[in-house]
Amino acid sequence: MTGTFPNISISTERLVLRPLDEDDVPALAEMMNDEQVGAWTDVPQPYGEEQAHGWVTQYAPTEREAGRGITFAVTEFLTQRLVGIVQLTKTNWHVRSTELSYIIAPWARGEGYASEATLATAQWLFTDQKFERIELRTAADNTASQQVAQKIGCISEGVLRGACIAHVRADDGTWSDVRTDFIVWSLLPEDLDGAGGQLADTDGFTTYSDWN
Numbered sequence: 124m125t126g127t128f129p130n131i132s133i134s135t136e137r138l139v140l141r142p143l144d145e146d147d148v149p150a151l152a153e154m155m156n157d158e159q160v161g162a163w164t165d166v167p168q169p170y171g172e173e174q175a176h177g178w179v180t181q182y183a184p185t186e187r188e189a190g191r192g193i194t195f196a197v198t199e200f201l202t203q204r205l206v207g208i209v210q211l212t213k214t215n216w217h218v219r220s221t222e223l224s225y226i227i228a229p230w231a232r233g234e235g236y237a238s239e240a241t242l243a244t245a246q247w248l249f250t251d252q253k254f255e256r257i258e259l260r261t262a263a264d265n266t267a268s269q270q271v272a273q274k275i276g277c278i279s280e281g282v283l284r285g286a287c288i289a290h291v292r293a294d295d296g297t298w299s300d301v302r303t304d305f306i307v308w309s310l311l312p313e314d315l316d317g318a319g320g321q322l323a324d325t326d327g328f329t330t331y332s333d334w335n
């Protein structure tokens with residue numbers, strides 16, 4: 124059983140989550156060139172506009188059309204600036220489960236944007252898409268990411284030992300792989316009845332064509 128996520132936008136109090144657009148390429152390339160992104164994600168460093176263009180025009184649409192997931196551009200409602208991305212991958216339509224990850228631009232961190240965007244995505248998945256499970260995997264030392272998972276009400280399920288390849292930068296600027304553990308977190312619909320529910324001030328879901 125395979126499905127496809129619709130091209131929609133999700134509105135919250137401060138944010139609009141929508142499909143990536145070619146106009147996002149410069150801001151996307153800029154936000155990916157970052158120590159934390161290099162350390163905790165598989166985004167190659169340095170990251171240029173060519174790679175960002177490939178993500179927007181090829182990778183993201185292909186992933187969505189194949190039913191594997193969807194990438195949302197996270198933008199500020201007031202300024203329309205791109206502040207981050209929320210990505211769904213490894214979607215299992217039979218189990219109605221998907222893996223969620225997030226990146227917020229360095230300049231926009233600490234504002235609660237990752238939590239707000241993730242909760243809105245979770246609400247949409249549970250209510251509109253009838254999903255039953257969202258999984259997050261955070262590298263063992265990625266405190267910021269774990270704080271986000273905890274804040275939105277995810278439950279820590281355990282450790283996947285040695286399952287994560289993080290990256291460290293040497294003094295000469297080169298990156299190398301370092302093996303570490305993954306902490307696995309999950310969010311189920313009932314988890315949003317707790318602390319997460321109060322944060323999830325979702326204004327609505329619209330199809331992208333309506334919103335555009």
Ligand SMILES: CC(C)(COP(=O)(O)OP(=O)(O)OC[C@H]1O[C@@H](n2cnc3c(N)ncnc32)[C@H](O)[C@@H]1OP(=O)(O)O)[C@@H](O)C(=O)NCCC(=O)NCCS
Nearest residue numbers: 159163225226227232233234235236237238267268270271
């Ligand atoms: C992880 C990341 C997305 C967090 O984005 P953010 O928008 O700053 O997160 P939020 O503002 O929603 O923070 C949520 C909670 O985490 C806490 N937090 C955020 N960054 C933190 C840090 N570096 N250290 C400790 N706590 C942190 C916040 O204080 C907040 O808790 P509070 O409201 O109780 O204070 C961002 O740091 C990032 O893009 N990192 C690089 C990419 C990455 O690691 N992605 C995750 C891969 S699994």
